[in-house]
Amino acid sequence: AQRVTQPEKLLSVFKGAPVELKCNYSYSGSPELFWYVQYSRQRLQLLLRHISRESIKGFTADLNKGETSFHLKKPFAQEEDSAMYYCALQTGANNLFFGTGTRLTVIP
Amino acid sequence: EAGVTQFPSHSVIEKGQTVTLRCDPISGHDNLYWYRRVMGKEIKFLLHFVKESKQDESGMPNNRFLAERTGGTYSTLKVQPAELEDSGVYFCASSQDTGRGTDTQYFGPGTRLTVL
Numbered sequence: 441a442q443r444v445t446q447p448e449k450l451l452s453v454f455k456g457a458p459v460e461l462k463c464n465y466s467y468s469g470s471p472e473l474f475w476y477v478q479y480s481r482q483r484l485q486l487l488l489r490h491i492s493r494e495s496i497k498g499f500t501a502d503l504n505k506g507e508t509s510f511h512l513k514k515p516f517a518q519e520e521d522s523a524m525y526y527c528a529l530q531t532g533a534n535n536l537f538f539g540t541g542t543r544l545t546v547i548p
Numbered sequence: 549e550a551g552v553t554q555f556p557s558h559s560v561i562e563k564g565q566t567v568t569l570r571c572d573p574i575s576g577h578d579n580l581y582w583y584r585r586v587m588g589k590e591i592k593f594l595l596h597f598v599k600e601s602k603q604d605e606s607g608m609p610n611n612r613f614l615a616e617r618t619g620g621t622y623s624t625l626k627v628q629p630a631e632l633e634d635s636g637v638y639f640c641a642s643s644q645d646t647g648r649g650t651d652t653q654y655f656g657p658g659t660r661l662t663v664l
Binding site: 444476483484485486489526533534535536537538539540541 | 551552579581583588589590591592593596603604607639641643651652653654655656657658
């Protein structure tokens with residue numbers, strides 16, 4: 441069965457510091473992985489997906505199949521990055537399986 | 549372009565009552581999904597429509613939940629009768645069907661349901 445694990449419920453970093461939000465997955469098939477973000481009083485929105493291999497708002501995430509991880513990284517955190525971040529896995533049926541989320545707080 | 553909309557934004561009902569949640573997807577999106585986040589837990593898939601057909605309803609918790617999408621446009625999710633454990637935030641999402649698979653899902657703001 442598929443499973444997404446985000447081990448940190450809360451993460452605080454200082455502005456300008458690097459940030460890494462961890463995500464591990466379990467899935468027997470070929471995974472499609474995503475990071476969704478929910479800013480305060482806004483809806484859940486897609487941040488990035490592994491197949492795009494893009495950098496969005498300075499964030500990157502690399503799929504590591506050996507470690508079954510998809511950690512989200514940014515070299516220099518900004519205050520506006522404070523939000524709830526969800527790692528998600530999409531199966532062939534197009535349904536998303538989410539982790540429990542990590543609340544990131546960037547301290548000025 | 550309007551995004552996914554959900555109504556109501558918040559509903560407070562008593563145990564045993566009925567509640568109907570509505571979702572209007574982005575125009576032209578054939579795929580419509582319902583998800584739920586119970587407090588402290590992950591967002592969980594409930595079901596998936598392709599147009600008016602239920603593609604996958606494996607996440608529906610029990611037969612107190614009924615989802616419909618008549619005409620393939622908006623969808624409703626009815627909970628009858630509501631129980632305390634149904635409290636949570638219900639999200640709707642929609643996506644196009646490009647035929648390439650893993651189309652981006654766009655989420656609505658959610659409906660917060662509180663069952664007392």
